[in-house]
Amino acid sequence: MGSRKVQKQPACSWVKLKNQVSSFGVGDNSHPQSPEIYKKLDELKKRIIEAGYVPDTSYALQDTDEEQKEHNLWNHSERLALAFALINTDCHSVFKFVSGILGRKIILRDAFRFHHFAGGNCSCSDYW
Structure with a gap:
């Protein structure tokens, strides 16, 4: 080279x-x-x-x-x-993108609920 x-x-x-x-x-x-x-x-x-x-x-x-x-x-x-x-x-959006891009499941707990991120989506349907 x-x-x-x-x-x-x-x-x-x-x-x-x-x-x-x-x-x-x-x-x-x-x-x-x-x-x-x-x-x-x-x-x-x-x-x-x-x-x-x-x-x-x-x-x-x-x-x-x-x-x-x-x-x-x-x-x-x-x-x-x-x-x-x-x-x-906002972290919620970042975790959605990371789960989709990397194909990873991410579980995150905020003060009110658990969020399960997978495939660029969250279990809370963006209610957070």
């Missing part, structure tokens, strides 16, 4: 909110809300680790130690985009 001057484009993730598209790259600090985004990521990381999450660094191809691999995983563009969406939209 080097001899042919071929360069791989870095991966990025986009989020569209209020007709404005925000783009995030790995470890991106260029967004005006970067401090808030990384604060939200740290909060999420603490909460899911407390819930039993263990990062899978086996797919991290960088020749670095485990701590650096975990750090790199937490700064993926997708996670930055998710944190941005969480601090700028």
